[in-house]
Amino acid sequence: MSRALIAAGLLASLGLVSQPAFSAEPADIEQLEQNRFNAMTHEDFDTLGKLLADDLHYTHSTAKIDSKQSYIESLKSRAVTYVDVERSDTRIRVYGTSAVVSGQAIVHVKLNGEPREARIRYTDVWVQNDSGWQMVAWEATPIPAK
Numbered sequence: 001m002s003r004a005l006i007a008a009g010l011l012a013s014l015g016l017v018s019q020p021a022f023s024a025e026p027a028d029i030e031q032l033e034q035n036r037f038n039a040m041t042h043e044d045f046d047t048l049g050k051l052l053a054d055d056l057h058y059t060h061s062t063a064k065i066d067s068k069q070s071y072i073e074s075l076k077s078r079a080v081t082y083v084d085v086e087r088s089d090t091r092i093r094v095y096g097t098s099a100v101v102s103g104q105a106i107v108h109v110k111l112n113g114e115p116r117e118a119r120i121r122y123t124d125v126w127v128q129n130d131s132g133w134q135m136v137a138w139e140a141t142p143i144p145a146k
Contacts, residue, residue, distance in 0.1 A: 023097060033090070033092075036052075041085065043076075045075065050134075052068045052071070052072070052134060052135055053131075056068040058071045082109050086105060086106040090102070098127050103122060104120065106120075120141060120143060121140070123139050
């Protein structure tokens with residue numbers, strides 16, 4: 001091991017230089033996605049709060065936009081309850097400390113107690129920040145009925 005590498009590691013461990021961010025593998029992002037959908041369907045707001053960035057921009061398939069706070073509050077109020085999310089055609093692309101996920105889903109929800117189903121295409125963006133990997137953006141588009 002080179003002296004420069006040892007010195008850089010020592011300086012980083014002392015907090016004198018920042019440690020480099022490490023990019024994730026697509027499987028790591030897939031696990032984050034699954035954790036997020038599980039948190040939504042199981043009303044695990046603590047986990048959801050950790051996975052969503054404070055500056056989240058969440059665009060629903062209805063074009064309604066939520067922040068992290070308003071999105072979690074809507075779930076806590078049970079105005080929207082996620083029952084199940086069936087994902088397919090997922091594509092994950094990692095770019096260093098960012099990742100873009102796209103796919104399709106059938107989303108089963110209850111809106112004010114009424115069961116609904118939405119077929120969507122979606123894109124979401126994850127970034128690695130001081131809190132770890134967090135989702136910063138979601139955008140869903142409805143798939144028209146055939």
